[in-house]
Amino acid sequence: MASRLVPKVNSEQREPPCKEKHVVLLSPVGKLEISGCEAGLHEIKLPKMIALPSGNAESSAACEVCEGAEEMTEPLKQCSAWLHAYFCEPARTTSLPVPAFHHPLLRQDSFTGQVLWTLLRDVKFGEAVSYKQLADLAGNSRAARAVGGAMRSNPIPIIIPCHRVIRSSGQSGNYGGGNLMKEWLLSHERLQKEKLAY
Incomplete structure (x- = not known):
């Protein structure tokens, strides 16, 4: 997938435009599209849920990368790990780092x-x-x-x-x-x- 440029927030910082990477996680609520760069997370796009997942929450609680694994920056890895914990082992979210955010x-x-x-x-x-x-x-x-x-x-x-x-x-x-x-x-x-x- 082509990288998108994200506008700078403050021109005095003289940051180069970031190269956005994309990952898709298959979660109990559908496919989560995650984007970010080396500096941090840009966005999590949610699918529209039109029906509740079948089965009980535990049986559908997997949260795995299904696209873009080769694109993963450190913030995207942290985001994936955090979301996996959120859906599968929520108690762990308090001990995991929240990824840096790089959205304007x-x-x-x-x-x-x-x-x-x-x-x-x-x-x-x-x-x-x-x-x-x-x-x-x-x-x-x-x-x-x-x-x-x-x-x-x-x-x-x-x-x-x-x-x-x-x-x-x-x-x-x-x-x-x-x-x-x-x-x-x-x-x-x-x-x-x-x-x-x-």
Whole structure:
């Protein structure tokens, strides 16, 4: 696959354009398309889930590279390992390094970037927050609608867990991979957290 050039964030940094590499992981929620360069992860593209996976969560919990293994930079290897752990051995995610991010949105100072970093840092596996609660955590209690925009802009779903942000009513709300995927991810985390509690 041809490499794409990603725009620089700050021209003073004089970074050369990065050579983007691509990997596809076959996961319980479908094929995850991951892109990144030597400096970090650019994006995780989710498939639209139109039906729940057949069988129970454990039997479909594999997460393996199915395309692009020869293209793997260190951040892509870390991302693949992290996602494998997330689906197969969630307790390990806390001990694995989160790959570096190299998407412009996560490298500039903006409310969206601040919300995404806050979500990554403060909302743990098996937890959920409302859009308003996340706005409070990010320092602007009246920005619940802007938080929704930040969730739609998230370039690194699952690792930056926008699926954990739900409506104040308790309904799951919208998700880039579709509502079925959001429900599956939340259910996966709840079940795994209950197992770890025993």
